[in-house]
Amino acid sequence: MQQKTIGLLGGIGWASTAEYYRIISELVVQREGDAHSARIVLQSMDQFDFTSRADDPPAIVAFLAEQVARLQAGGADFFLFCANGAHRFAPALLPLVELPFLSIVDATAARVQASGLRKVALLGVKQTMAGRFYHDRLAAHGIDTVTPSAADQERIHAIIYDELVHNRMNAASRQVFCEIIAGLARQGAQGCILGCTEIPLLVRQDDVDIPVFDTTRIHCEAAVALALGG
Incomplete structure (x- = not known):
């Protein structure tokens, strides 16, 4: 009960x-x-x-x-x-x-630690990607965090606020996210935290080649x- x-x-x-x-x-x-x-x-x-x-x-x-x-x-x-x-x-x-x-940060950090991954990408609004609240918590678990370039952070932030928070899903925007995640994987990211609760509305595990962490779920x-x- x-x-x-x-x-x-x-x-x-x-x-x-x-x-x-x-x-x-x-x-x-x-x-x-x-x-x-x-x-x-x-x-x-x-x-x-x-x-x-x-x-x-x-x-x-x-x-x-x-x-x-x-x-x-x-x-x-x-x-x-x-x-x-x-x-x-x-x-x-x-x-x-x-x-x-x-x-949500503590719950996600614990899930990443349990996965055994030691380097993950972090996507979200600019304040999340550029801030320290995720990076520091993950570091406390021995996990390194990588984030997109400044230009890609701007693109992600704009898609979140212009589309996703309004429940607007766009295939072209999904492709942008997938390309950014692929680029971060080439930089050594073993998984990717979908660190905005709207991102899992657009990007699913089947869309990318590395494990994603759906922070909403x-x-x-x-x-x-x-x-x-x-």
Whole structure:
């Protein structure tokens, strides 16, 4: 039986938030049977409320703290960001909230470590690829991280925000991602972290030749394990 209610902080963007709801629900049914469904509290923010504060980190942190408080008031026992990039604000946010936090970065790093790979590529929004929150956590597990060139980071970032967050899937954009991943594999990447929760909507394991780590599914699996007690 589900022992804890899952709190989802979504909306950046809505397409991957919908995937969280679907995947978590399917996983709970798989484990508990058709008579069950997942207990979830969803706080879906307006993406503009988040992105419009992009140049003011204290304002974003304060805004996120308000959203987490709403999840807690709704009965959530722990919470997740339905996004990767927002995790860069976790160090400043967590001291301000009471609700336990389940990190997509920690869950993904543990999965990569379990795979035995020691060098992986990282794709995501620019703040994820250029930031340190994934690199440092992976390094703590003895894993090296490689990222695309600055030009390719711009291309990836644009596709995410212009297409994927709006649930627009384009075959030409999929080819861009596949070519970038192939290039990183030639640089020694043994696998690739799809470090934006919208990327798995476009790129699947069958599209590329190296293992991919679907951070959305990894995070959902960790949430269900925690909610069901293992």
